[in-house]
Amino acid sequence: MMDDQQPNAATETAPDAPCSVVLVGYGNELRGDDTVGPLIAAAVAAWKLPGIQALAVRQLAPELAERLAAAELAIFVDACASPDREEVEAHLLHPAAIDRALGHTSDPRGLLALTEALYGRYPAAWLITVPARSFAIGAELSPVAERGLAAALEQIRDLIRNAV
Amino acid sequence: MLASTQNSELCRGVDMAQRIVIDPVSRIEGHAKITIELDDGGQVRDARFHVTEFRGFEQFCVGRPLWEMAGITSRICGICPVSHLLASAKAGDEILAVRIPPAAAQLRRLMNLGQIIQSHALSFFHLSAPDLLLGMDSDPARRNMFGLIAAAPELARGGIRLRQFGQQVIEQLGGQKIHPAWAVPGGVRAPLSAASRDLLASRIPEVRAIALDAITRFKAMLEQYHEEAQLFGNFPTLFMGLVGADGAWEHYDGLLRIVDGGGQVVADQLDPSRYHEFIGEAVEHWSYLKFPYYRPLGYPDGIYRVGPLARLNICTHFGTPLADAELSAFRAYGKGAVTSSFFYHYARLIEILAAIERIEVMLDDPAMLSEHLRAEAGINALEGVGVSEAPRGTLFHHYQVDQHGLITWVNLLIATGQNNLAMNRAVLQIARHYIHGPHIPEGMLNRVEAGIRAFDPCLSCSTHAVGQMPLHLELLGPDGEVLDQVMR
Numbered sequence: 001m002m003d004d005q006q007p008n009a010a011t012e013t014a015p016d017a018p019c020s021v022v023l024v025g026y027g028n029e030l031r032g033d034d035t036v037g038p039l040i041a042a043a044v045a046a047w048k049l050p051g052i053q054a055l056a057v058r059q060l061a062p063e064l065a066e067r068l069a070a071a072e073l074a075i076f077v078d079a080c081a082s083p084d085r086e087e088v089e090a091h092l093l094h095p096a097a098i099d100r101a102l103g104h105t106s107d108p109r110g111l112l113a114l115t116e117a118l119y120g121r122y123p124a125a126w127l128i129t130v131p132a133r134s135f136a137i138g139a140e141l142s143p144v145a146e147r148g149l150a151a152a153l154e155q156i157r158d159l160i161r162n163a164v
Numbered sequence: 165m166l167a168s169t170q171n172s173e174l175c176r177g178v179d180m181a182q183r184i185v186i187d188p189v190s191r192i193e194g195h196a197k198i199t200i201e202l203d204d205g206g207q208v209r210d211a212r213f214h215v216t217e218f219r220g221f222e223q224f225c226v227g228r229p230l231w232e233m234a235g236i237t238s239r240i241c242g243i244c245p246v247s248h249l250l251a252s253a254k255a256g257d258e259i260l261a262v263r264i265p266p267a268a269a270q271l272r273r274l275m276n277l278g279q280i281i282q283s284h285a286l287s288f289f290h291l292s293a294p295d296l297l298l299g300m301d302s303d304p305a306r307r308n309m310f311g312l313i314a315a316a317p318e319l320a321r322g323g324i325r326l327r328q329f330g331q332q333v334i335e336q337l338g339g340q341k342i343h344p345a346w347a348v349p350g351g352v353r354a355p356l357s358a359a360s361r362d363l364l365a366s367r368i369p370e371v372r373a374i375a376l377d378a379i380t381r382f383k384a385m386l387e388q389y390h391e392e393a394q395l396f397g398n399f400p401t402l403f404m405g406l407v408g409a410d411g412a413w414e415h416y417d418g419l420l421r422i423v424d425g426g427g428q429v430v431a432d433q434l435d436p437s438r439y440h441e442f443i444g445e446a447v448e449h450w451s452y453l454k455f456p457y458y459r460p461l462g463y464p465d466g467i468y469r470v471g472p473l474a475r476l477n478i479c480t481h482f483g484t485p486l487a488d489a490e491l492s493a494f495r496a497y498g499k500g501a502v503t504s505s506f507f508y509h510y511a512r513l514i515e516i517l518a519a520i521e522r523i524e525v526m527l528d529d530p531a532m533l534s535e536h537l538r539a540e541a542g543i544n545a546l547e548g549v550g551v552s553e554a555p556r557g558t559l560f561h562h563y564q565v566d567q568h569g570l571i572t573w574v575n576l577l578i579a580t581g582q583n584n585l586a587m588n589r590a591v592l593q594i595a596r597h598y599i600h601g602p603h604i605p606e607g608m609l610n611r612v613e614a615g616i617r618a619f620d621p622c623l624s625c626s627t628h629a630v631g632q633m634p635l636h637l638e639l640l641g642p643d644g645e646v647l648d649q650v651m652r
Contacts, residue, residue, distance in 0.1 A: 058343075062290070062309075063328040117313040118321055 019053035021160055022067050022123070024108075025077040026057045033132030033145040037077045040130070040152055051164060060106045062114055069119035073126075073163040075156060076108040079145065080129035086144060088151040090159075093125040126159060128152050198612060200595050208599050211592040213584075213616060215453035222574045230256055230349060230543070230569040237561065237576070238343045241622055243286065246279035246334055247554030247579075249347045250416070251561040256349025258437070258548030259565055260541040267534035268351035271337060273416045274526055275347070276552060277519040278333025280415060281371075283555035284472070284512040285330060287620040288378065289323025292509060295614045296385060300392070304610070319381065322374035326516065329364075329371045333523065336360035351538035358533060365527045368520060372486075375517045379490060382513055389506065393497070395597050396615050397505030397590025400425025402458055402468035403477040404582070406436070406553050411480035413487075413518060415553040421478045422458065422468065427500025430458075436551035439560055439577065456582045467585040470557025471619065472511035477501040484521035490514045505590050508618045515555075543569045554579045556620055580621040590615045 025041030027034035038056035045054035053067065060076075068074050076093070095116050096109035106114065108127050115122040130148035141149065183201050203209040221240055228236060234252040238245035250272055257264055294307045298315055306314070313320040337356060338344020346353050386393065402425075406418040420434035434442060446455040446463045458466030468474075477498075482488050494514060497507055526532060543565060550561040557579030564573040594615040 061331075062324050063331065065324065066328075114309070114313075117310055118317065118324070 019067075019070070020051040020072045021053070021075065021163055022071040022073070023052065023054045023075040023077065023156065024057060024060065024064060025054070026060055027079055028058060028135075030137060030139060032134040032136045032138050032140065033079045033130075033142055034135050035139060036079045036130045036132065036141060036145050036149055036152075039141075040077045040128075040149060040156070043149075043153055044156060049160065049164075052160060060108065060111050062106065062111075064111060065115040065118050068111065068115045068123055068125075069121060071123040073159070074108075074112075074123045075159055076125065076127045077152060077156070078108075078127065078129055079132035079135075081133075081135065082131045083133070085131040086147070087131065088148050088155060089129045090155055091127045091129070093127050095122055124163075128155060198591055198616070200591075200599065200612070202599075206600060208592070208595045211588070211595045211612075212450055213588045213591050215451045215584075222576055225571050225574045228571050230259060230563065230565050230571060233561075233563065233571065234348055235343070235345055240576075244279060244283055244554050244556070244622055245343045246275055246338075247552065247559050248561070249344065250276055250552045251550040251554075251559045253347035253349055253352075254550030254552060255548040255561040255563045256550070257539075258550065259543060259545050259563065259569070260349050260539070261544035262350055262539035262541045264351045264539050265534070265536045267355075267531055268537040268539075269416075270526060270529075270532055271352050271356055271537070272347055274356070274523065274532070275334055275337045275344075276416050277523050277526075278330045278337075280330070280519045280555050281516050282327045282330025282334070283620075284516045285323055285327035287555075287617075288509060288512055288516075289320065289327070291620070292614070292617050293319070293323065295610065295617070296389070296509065297381070299388075300610050300614060307610070316381075319378065322377060326371055326374045326378075329367050332367070333364060336364060348538075350540060353537070355535045355537060356532050361527050361532065364523065368524045368527075372517070372520050372524075375513065375520055376486070379510075379513045379517065382510060383493070386510075392611065392614075393504050393506040395504075395593060396611075396618055397586060397593060398503055399589060399593065400503055401586055402430060402461075402466070403474035403501060404458075404468050404470050405475045405478050405558055406551070407479055413475060413479040413482045413515075415475075415519075417552075420558070423478050423501060425501055425503050427477065427498075436558075436560065437549035439549065439551070440562075440575075443577065443582075445577070445581075451584070453584050454581050455584050456577060457585065464585055467589065468582065469505075469586045470579050470582045471508065471555070472515050473502060473505065473508045474557065475553065476511045476514065482518045482521075484518055484525070487514055487518035487521055490517060505586065505615065505618045508620065512555075512620070543567060556580050556622055557582055578622075580619070583619050583621065587616055587619050587621065590619070 023041055023044050025037035025039070027037040029035040029038055041054045041056035044052065093108055093112060095113035108125065112122045112125055130152050131144050133142040133144050183199060185197065185199055197214040198211065199214060200211045201209045221237060225233065225236060233256065234249050237252045238249040240248050253272070290309055294309065294312050297319070298307050298311050302311070309320065334344060337354070338346035339354065402422050404420060404422045406414040407421045408414045408418050420436050421429065422431040422434070424430050431442065442459050444457050444459045444463060446457060448455060455463065457463045458468050460466065476491060476494055482491060491514060494502060494507070494510055497504070546566070547564045552559055559579050560577035562575040562577070563571055566572055591612055594612050598611050
């Protein structure tokens with residue numbers, strides 16, 4: 001019989017009050033290194049910094065646009081498949097050109113474009129990519145992703161420190 | 165492997181053999197292809213809606229413990245995981261032979277209503293509204309969510325807020341928006357907190373206003389789609405779904421009712437657990453999606469539809485004032501039953517409104533905060549059928565287990581699959597009316613796609629039976645000779 005535990009509190013359940021920094025860690029928590037985004041979001045949420053909202057999500061859904069519109073800085077965190085790369089990378093983002101259909105999921109640039117279209121503004125935005133080796137079924141990180149997780153948290157701390 | 169021009173980009177073309185292929189069909193859940201065949205005179209001879217993906221849950225679930233099935237089957241889909249979660253849990257209830265606590269049943273209902281809201285909102289605002297509100301002949305580059313935002317920003321924002329509310333209901337109950345590990349055989353795993361109840365209740369006025377505004381806008385634009393409304397999959401079929409004891413609109417329990425295209429009851433008070441006695445499943449070699457049919461009328465005459473259009477055709481009332489008012493207006497578009505698939509959109513919006521009204525009433529009940537939520541039992545039956553109304557229609561999870569609770573057999577009868585015959589007929593009807601000859605304006609092809617979108621098919625859910633058909637693209641000459649082919 002299944003263990004009768006309370007469902008885990010989700011970092012998706014974020015306060016409705018606007019925050020100056022919104023961090024969105026996204027990925028599939030059952031596909032190996034793809035869980036690094038949500039793990040980083042959970043770690044940032046545990047810092048309990050004022051004005052910082054950390055969201056662990058599986059997809060970048062359109063509903064995130066409202067939170068982004070109220071923020072000054074958005075940080076997206078995702079795993080990046082790479083057989084050779086070892087370093088965490090930070091990419092400054094701008095909205096994508098709005099010449100394609102938007103479904104119920106998006107990428108960071110598409111989401112920024114949606115935010116701008118809906119609310120007339122979008123936050124400064126960065127994409128932190130963590131090198132990933134394996135997306136096999138399972139919940140464990142590869143050693144590369146583990147190291148990347150720690151390095152990403154350092155970069156995120158710097159971004160937040162510079163923003164607030 | 166398909167030719168690269170077809171593999172990643174929309175392929176719309178008329179080849180020398182007068183076969184029109186729309187691949188992939190855009191703005192639907194999952195993957196499909198439509199093939200339209202023209203005769204020598206350039207008129208539509210046949211059209212087929214091919215589902216080109218295979219999932220296989222019915223096979224790889226064999227051997228798994230019953231307790232895992234809710235979690236496994238909820239991952240059939242990221243749009244309607246709650247539907248599978250609830251149907252699976254209900255099948256488990258049958259195998260445990262328990263009656264779950266009333267509060268657990270009410271909370272499951274609450275989550276299902278949230279699911280209906282978010283799924284219908286996605287379908288209308290994200291997938292179909294660009295066609296409906298911008299026009300099917302509008303610039304394809306702008307006939308999308310961004311075009312909708314530019315033309316009707318408040319509507320677009322409202323649609324996102326509405327879907328977000330539905331997901332919030334799911335999240336407040338299950339802890340997460342997608343694949344909540346919450347409903348289990350015997351009940352549910354967590355209660356509704358007072359804080360969650362208050363949060364959801366506070367949003368009712370806003371989302372009700374959004375739903376009413378969407379309905380008003382939809383009805384206002386119906387006149388410009390009079391032709392589509394008459395021709396978009398408009399033909400008599402049976403309609404099937406769950407109804408309450410008094411004929412009220414149902415979404416979680418109840419018995420099955422089947423009505424015909426004139427609204428006459430064909431069968432009533434049917435036990436859903438005995439679905440296999442009156443629903444058969446046919447297979448065609450050209451699609452991974454099965455073809456369910458009403459057995460007494462045979463295949464394919466036993467064509468029937470499920471989902472919002474069916475639910476509104478079979479029920480007598482909603483029992484909530486705003487939705488009942490819209491139901492009366494809805495019925496004016498048919499004689500006994502509304503038969504045009506175009507009105508799935510209207511039915512969807514009315515169901516959103518009904519769900520909001522019902523949630524408001526439920527949240528007012530102190531019993532919703534009960535923590536008595538589980539009925540504990542072991543394996544007491546070796547077979548169970550769980551049935552509920554998913555946003556797209558009636559969903560059946562049928563399991564057989566051994567005495568240890570390990571799955572020995574699974575059948576999943578999915579809503580979208582039950583609309584398969586009707587979707588194919590709709591494609592043929594639309595194609596025959598709008599397509600004459602090999603030179604087709606963009607808007608006409610989009611009408612064929614839009615006809616499919618009216619059903620809001622979830623193809624990711626629907627394809628689980630073992631199939632042997634490879635994915636195959638054939639280019640046929642006028643005499644049927646295969647000129648070229650690719651396989652994967």
